Amino acid sequence: MLKYSKQTRFLLAVDCIVFGFDGETLKLLLIKRAFNPEKDKWSLMGGFVQATESLDQAANRILKQLTGLEGVYLEQMYSFGETSRDPIERTVSVSYFALIDIHKYEKQISADFHAEWVPLKRIPKLIFDHQEMVELAKKSIRYKAALHPILFELLPSRFTLPQLQNLYESVFNASIDKRNFSKRVLATGLLIKLTDKDKAGSKRGAFYYQLNMQKYYANFQAFINIIPNPDSLQN
Amino acid sequence: MLKYSKQTRFLLAVDCIVFGFDGETLKLLLIKRAFNPEKDKWSLMGGFVQATESLDQAANRILKQLTGLEGVYLEQMYSFGETSRDPIERTVSVSYFALIDIHKYEKQISADFHAEWVPLKRIPKLIFDHQEMVELAKKSIRYKAALHPILFELLPSRFTLPQLQNLYESVFNASIDKRNFSKRVLATGLLIKLTDKDKAGSKRGAFYYQLNMQKYYANFQAFINIIPNPDSLQN
DNA sequence: CGCATTAATTGTAAAATAAACACTTAAATT
DNA sequence: AATTTAAGTGTTTATTTTACAATTAATGCG
Numbered sequence: 001m002l003k004y005s006k007q008t009r010f011l012l013a014v015d016c017i018v019f020g021f022d023g024e025t026l027k028l029l030l031i032k033r034a035f036n037p038e039k040d041k042w043s044l045m046g047g048f049v050q051a052t053e054s055l056d057q058a059a060n061r062i063l064k065q066l067t068g069l070e071g072v073y074l075e076q077m078y079s080f081g082e083t084s085r086d087p088i089e090r091t092v093s094v095s096y097f098a099l100i101d102i103h104k105y106e107k108q109i110s111a112d113f114h115a116e117w118v119p120l121k122r123i124p125k126l127i128f129d130h131q132e133m134v135e136l137a138k139k140s141i142r143y144k145a146a147l148h149p150i151l152f153e154l155l156p157s158r159f160t161l162p163q164l165q166n167l168y169e170s171v172f173n174a175s176i177d178k179r180n181f182s183k184r185v186l187a188t189g190l191l192i193k194l195t196d197k198d199k200a201g202s203k204r205g206a207f208y209y210q211l212n213m214q215k216y217y218a219n220f221q222a223f224i225n226i227i228p229n230p231d232s233l234q235n
Numbered sequence: 236m237l238k239y240s241k242q243t244r245f246l247l248a249v250d251c252i253v254f255g256f257d258g259e260t261l262k263l264l265l266i267k268r269a270f271n272p273e274k275d276k277w278s279l280m281g282g283f284v285q286a287t288e289s290l291d292q293a294a295n296r297i298l299k300q301l302t303g304l305e306g307v308y309l310e311q312m313y314s315f316g317e318t319s320r321d322p323i324e325r326t327v328s329v330s331y332f333a334l335i336d337i338h339k340y341e342k343q344i345s346a347d348f349h350a351e352w353v354p355l356k357r358i359p360k361l362i363f364d365h366q367e368m369v370e371l372a373k374k375s376i377r378y379k380a381a382l383h384p385i386l387f388e389l390l391p392s393r394f395t396l397p398q399l400q401n402l403y404e405s406v407f408n409a410s411i412d413k414r415n416f417s418k419r420v421l422a423t424g425l426l427i428k429l430t431d432k433d434k435a436g437s438k439r440g441a442f443y444y445q446l447n448m449q450k451y452y453a454n455f456q457a458f459i460n461i462i463p464n465p466d467s468l469q470n
Numbered sequence: 471c472g473c474a475t476t477a478a479t480t481g482t483a484a485a486a487t488a489a490a491c492a493c494t495t496a497a498a499t500t
Numbered sequence: 501a502a503t504t505t506a507a508g509t510g511t512t513t514a515t516t517t518t519a520c521a522a523t524t525a526a527t528g529c530g
Contacts, residue, residue: 003324009244012316014329026281051243053325074426081247081290091246092290094314152434160397160446163506172458179509180489202506203498228489397478414480415518437477438527463518 003189005084011091014058015046015130016075017137018066020102023153023163023201026170028134029066030126034114037088038127043114044134046093059096073153075098076134077140085129092130097137097155102199120170144225145171148220149190152211160198160206161185169176172227184226190215246326249293250281250365252312252372255303255337256389258436261405262337262352263369264301265361269349269446272323273362279369281328281348295330301348307332308388312368314376320364331422334388350351355405357422380406381462383455384425395433395441396420401412407462419461425450 010202018029033043049058055076063072074096081092102117118124123134145151151167164180185191191214197205253264268278284293287450300307309331316327337352353359358369366368380386386402398446400416427447434438 004246004283004326007246007283010247010284011242012247013246048239048242049316049327050246051325052318054306054318056313058316064380078311079290081284081293081329083287083289091239092284092327094316094327102527114510160507172486177490178493178507182508185490195340200499202496204496204505204507205498206507225488346477378493412519413478414520417479418481419517432526436527437525439476439478439525440527441478460516 002134011089012049012053012055013046013086013093015080015093015095015133016059016063016066016074017044017095017097017133018063019097021097021167021170022102022117024166028119028120028123029115030118030123030215031066032114033127041127042124043127044119044130045113048092049089049094055094059094063098066115067100068105069100073150075144078136078206080129080133087123087128087143093133095133097139097140099150099152101156103156105177111174116139130170134160142171145227147223148226149188149216149226152190152216153201156196158198158208158210160201160208161221162201162206163198164209168226174228176228180228181226188201188215188224188226190219190224224229246321246324246328247284247290248281248321248328249284249290249297250315250328250330250368251298251301251309252279252293252330252332252368253298254332254355254372254376256386256390256402256405257352258335259401261355261402262357263355264350265353265358266301266351266469267349269364276362277353277359278362279365280348281416282327290329294329298331298333301350304335304338309384310379312321315364315368315369317364322363329367330368330372331431332375334348334376335384336389338391378405382458382460384423384451384459386463387451393433393443394428395436395443397436397441398433400443402459407458409463413464415463416461423450423459423461425454425459428468437454 001042010118020027020029028047031045032040033041035101043060047058047062047065052068055059057076060070063074064070077095077097083090085091085093100160107130120138123132141150151171155163156168161182161190164185165176165178168181169175190212191209194208194210199205254379256263265277268274268276280297282293282297288296294311295305296310298307298309310438312330312332313316314327314329318325320326320328355373360366368381370461376385386406389402396417398424399420400411400413402414404410425447426444429443429445432442434440
């Protein structure tokens with residue numbers, strides 16, 4: 001078999017920035033690294049790409065190892081290729097961000113992989129350039145969420161408007177007028193109001209909504225402006 | 236030195252989708268591949284990442300080889316990692332798109348590298364998955380240009396409003412009302428009207444403008460809406 | 471030299487969208 | 501029954517976007 005024999009070959013890794021939302025707080029899934037180098041330090045979930053799998057397959061495999069979940073919302077973000085980003089051996093990392101419903105497996109996670117949900121506001125020091133990856137991921141979901149309805153991926157199938165607003169406010173680090181917010185969100189036609197309420201958050205209770213999946217998939221690429229002033233994305 | 240000894244290593248390539256605009260037509264810079272496999276077939280400009288350079292450095296090096304230019308607008312786009320995208324040996328390609336002022340070196344290009352400017356509407360069959368890269372690049376610049384003033388990178392330092400409008404219309408494959416277009420563009424405050432005219436395109440001549448570089452760099456991240464209906468980005 | 475041609479330039483009114491703003495209501499608790 | 505707490509809801513104003521066509525500058529031709 002013909003080969004490009006003179007060329008250097010590189011280690012390829014995939015790193016996943018996994019976001020979750022518990023109805024109150026935006027969180028990242030981090031692990032205590034189980035092997036050297038940087039054993040026991042906080043890290044994103046990552047792993048080496050195998051010879052037989054594509055990048056997307058690698059990302060999905062790694063995410064499944066971490067969370068047990070398949071079919072998670074996963075999007076390639078950026079490839080990090082500074083020559084000395086891994087002190088042991090040069091490794092190029094293809095980063096992905098994932099948005100998952102935190103409730104779907106709050107438990108199995110930490111048991112199997114020493115993983116933990118950490119509030120985005122209190123991310124510890126991370127290994128290598130993972131800090132930089134997290135920063136870019138925050139920026140990326142803000143950017144994308146300003147234009148597309150991706151944040152629903154973070155919510156359970158039934159959710160309330162106050163929860164949704166809370167999520168948007170967390171992602172954009174802004175407070176939004178609730179009258180205008182509900183107008184905008186409902187105007188998308190993406191939400192179906194259910195007849196029962198979530199009584200957990202208040203005495204009165206808040207009506208549950210669910211996504212109109214038809215419209216959700218149809219309009220996913222469309223621009224949907226939920227955020228008042230997109231200039232908040234500037235950073 | 237410690238190594239991740241058990242892991243597979245991969246060839247890493249960089250491929251550049253280079254856009255140019257001659258005042259009339261949007262074009263891509265393509266080359267006739269000089270080596271096997273697929274010798275003499277049309278291809279994007281690419282090359283293998285070297286052991287001592289970062290991904291960005293590789294992209295800049297390759298772009299310089301092709302165009303002789305440095306300091307070109309270059310942005311990492313996406314990493315392609317299907318296992319058999321290169322039939323010879325598995326290669327992961329990190330793609331970049333570049334926006335250049337076509338006039339800066341219309342000539343030296345084709346001489347040195349068998350490169351040619353090809354109208355975007357008439358791209359020939361390309362090797363490997365380069366077709367897919369081009370499609371993604373078209374989509375990416377459309378997306379980005381709808382929100383940020385990147386298209387100025389395609390224009391010479393002095394340009395006219397009709398040229399600029401033509402560029403936007405080419406990128407978005409749409410026609411825009413010229414009164415509304417000039418209002419929007421001028422409202423950004425990014426343009427400085429010069430006192431002389433370009434007499435090439437019409438009898439009356441069109442005034443030259445240049446970028447206010449201060450504002451350009453300051454507002455680059457800001458959202459600038461020049462495109463009437465961003466839903467045209469849906470595809 | 472005036473006339474015809476061609477593309478550049480410019481403004482306004484109507485419609486749509488976004489922003490600002492506060493009271494009422496449902497349900498649980500005391 | 502009264503109190504507490506958060507959910508739910510509408511209107512007015514301001515801003516932005518859209519639709520739409522006549523005038524002007526310069527050239528070349530008769």
